[in-house]
Amino acid sequence: MTSMHQANIVLPEGAVTPDEWNDGLGVRLPREFVISRRRNGDVASKRGDLFWDWSGYDPRGRAVGFSFAFWTTRSGKSQLKDIPPQRQTFVDEMQHLMSLVIYKRHGPTLAFKTLHSYLKGFCAIGQYCEKQTLSIPALLSDEQHFSAYVATVGHRTVLQTLFVVVSFLMTLDPEHDIGYPVAGNAVIAELRRRYREYAAMDKQTPPIPTRIYSEIISAVAAQLKDFAEVADRFLALAGEVLSNTAARQADERHTWTPVLVTTHGLDSYFESKGLAKSAKGLSRGLTEAQLLCKLTIHIFSGIRDEEAQALPFHCSETQQDHGRTHYLLCGQTTKFNHGKIRHTKWVTNSEAYEAVLLAQRIATLIYGSMGCITEQSKDILSRYPLFVSTGYLALNGRPPSGADAFQVQRLRITRRDETLVEAAIRPLIQECDLRELEEIDPHRAWRSEEKFQIGMPWPLRTHQFRRSLAIYAQRSGMVSLPSLRRQLQHITKEMSLYYAKGSSFARDFIENERDDYKLHMAKDWREAKPLSEALAYLRDVLLTEDELFGGAGTFEQQKKNRGILMSRDTTIRKFKRGEMAYKETPIGGCIKVGECDQVGLKVLETECILGCKNLVGKLPKLDRLIDRQSKFVLTLDPATVEYRMEQSDLNVLIDARSKWRAASERRSNGKRAD
Incomplete structure (x- = not known):
């Protein structure tokens, strides 16, 4: 047979x-x-x-x-x-x-x-x-x-x-x-x-140190803003170059292209980005803009590289809920599905949404040059990728070979010949960055690795955005730079709403299928929370030189005074088991496991400040908060209810500081007497 x-x-x-x-x-x-x-x-x-x-x-x-x-x-x-x-x-x-x-x-x-x-x-x-x-x-x-x-x-x-x-x-x-x-x-x-x-x-993907993380986000935003400001003229220039087919064929060196660049008022842009005033430079400018759009999506969604490359042209979606707009990315993944495509979604923010719109304008130019209209389809396979190859414009060589779908542009940040745009998004490593990496993972010999040397460009990889977002954007206090807080604020709320709290919406598109959830950003987000809280606890409580006060703060300070310190590994293990918790507050932190039963409608609730056993307070933070609250009260009309409420909160803060300073002085006097 x-x-x-x-x-x-x-x-x-x-x-x-x-x-x-x-x-x-x-x-x-x-x-x-x-x-x-x-x-x-x-x-x-x-x-x-x-x-x-x-x-x-x-x-x-x-x-x-x-x-x-x-x-x-x-x-x-x-x-x-x-x-x-x-x-x-x-x-x-x-x-x-x-x-x-x-x-x-x-x-x-x-x-x-x-x-x-x-x-x-x-x-x-x-x-x-x-x-x-x-x-x-x-x-x-x-x-x-x-x-x-x-x-x-x-x-x-x-x-x-x-x-x-x-x-x-x-x-x-x-x-x-x-x-x-x-x-x-x-x-x-x-x-x-x-x-x-x-x-x-084997080394785990490193989180990006907060200083570098902030600089990368700012650099990507600034570079993308530069293109957005000239996008109308840049795309018009591309359209005119494409329409001059006869001139392009007659003059292979495209000596007429610099004239068009000047005509469209783009000389300074081409020069500042290191772009040649030629059809090749035009093509590279479009590719770099696509890269910036893609990086923005990575930063504010945690999407994988392959998933970002495969985003369809019609990938953005908005939903209204209680007067707020929520932004979603709708795409495809093959993870845990034996190589077969399935639909999935990611929560993102307005910055990534705007980046999608800009990428769509570039894609529309490319598809239009071939006489194609991007049709929205419910089919699982979209023929029209968002990051379609600029090679179809034939500005820099032969166009890609045909297939059952248009080919995507290979958008890499690890090329040997680094462009000015790529150099801008790879800040140089400083001593403080290495110290922060050592705080996160002290068991890894960061300084012995060739790519983590002071003065070297940060070895950026797209997957670092995923891990960094999961670790830093938790509301545990690990993100200490104000600029980074502002940049991640909205996406943090969205992630918390859909991923951290397990809303019914999240279950609809992630958790109903067990395999769908295994490698989704939601899983990374939730699993990073205990680690993020543990690292913040180590930094703010165990390793800080500031004197602690409050119910839990006084207890922890007494243990530190006696030389009793919990090890890093034990601390992280307890957080992962759910035996400990930590959340940053305006005056320090809270170690309450589970939902807080003290904080009410106001952040500065009297019971929390004066009587909560879970409070870990810090006098420097309290001083800063009093200073800000005092300045805020001065801007209010003394005749209003709002003034009386905010002044009452300020009085609580001042009274609490006086109480804890007096207690600290008594302890100091007692030590001197001994």
Whole structure:
């Protein structure tokens, strides 16, 4: 009986499966075997092609594929006949292994990203074998050769891929499936040991120090504001350049473009951003504006990089609730869904909403140049991404190849050739930044890591915004810079409303599906709260040099005077267990676990200031609050009720300060008498 093997891959709606692998084809698929098809059923790639076009199986319709040219980072699409015979042998072996993964690996369906990780592992093997003049079967089947190769691998993900590949190959029949035996248990043990070594050294994504965080947010906002102010003229310039097709073709150097830049009054903008006054500079200006829009969305939503790249053109949504406007981002994710797309939403604020509107204007220009109108559809796959590639304007080379959806612009902040805009959003590290990182995680040797040296640009990655937002924007007091407080104030309220308090709205779009919730920003937000509170407690209570007062403050001060200090690890553990809590207040903090039963309608409730057992007070904070309240009272009309209420609050603060200062003096006098 002939066995049939179907490709175990993610198949989006409308995709046409590759051909089936039956036993009659032999141990290895022939080079003419159809390994992928387009959405219309046409052949996209055959097994013998150097590049396998996988666009027909991408959930978002992107132009993606697998290049077996292991000797280069460029994903060329030439045929095998253009490769030297020796390299062709390596490619054949790599394609054989990839075919086995696609057709004979059981379990969940494989998405493009997973298959691509396998390919990177195979390319690494190909590079090693070529250097050692060793065939891939000789490497995999000989325990000594394979162990020698494993010892050279210096990347954790490659080790993990090798472990998965070897484990999978050992489940197959060496003669009828692979064609040769695979070195087994000893190699797996070595792979596991090496992987654990690298996993132990793996570093968690660092939160951005508050000073740098504030500067990045301010820089992104300022740069985006600069573009917004000239957006009308910049887009008009782009439209005029695009309309002059004949002039562009006749003058490849675009000597007439600087004239248009001047005509539209954009000389100073191009010069300040380091943009060439050419079609290429125009294209880069649009791309940098897209990057700034995307970073703004990251900052005020916690969205992942892949999710931001995949935002559809119609991604913003507003909702009115009790007179307030709530802003939402509506997009797609493939996390925890076996590579298949599902809808999801993120809470954001007006800044990110405005950034979406600006990105839509750029996208409209690009789509309009192709005669397309962005239609809003309820289909799970949108053909119109928000950050569509500026390459379609053909201002800087050939446009992207066509696929089932328009291609997105690759918006990176880690390029080798840093632009002026990118330099502006990467502040230089200072001593205070390292001290703050050490306060957050004292067990990590920050100063020994090359990228965290004083004077170096902050190594910004988009995922840092997610963790920083989750940790800092909690109302526990970890964000100490006033500017950062203002910039995150609105998004903090929105996050608290939807994520931290578990409103019915949040459950509607996140929590009904358990898998949807696992890696959503809401989970990071809630799980960061105990850590954020613990770090604030360490800073404001245990490690502060200010004398504490109040019910809880006096108790903690007495313990500190006796040299009794809870360790950092114990403190964080108690907060995570819910045994302790801390929330910053205008005069210090509150350690009440659960809802406060003292604070009423006013922030400065008398019972809270004078009689709450959970109060941790600080005299410097109280002094600042009295100063501000005194100035505020002076602005009020003494004949009004508002004046009498605010003056009453001021009297409470002054009386409390006098009481606690007198108590402090008595303690000091008692110590001197002893």
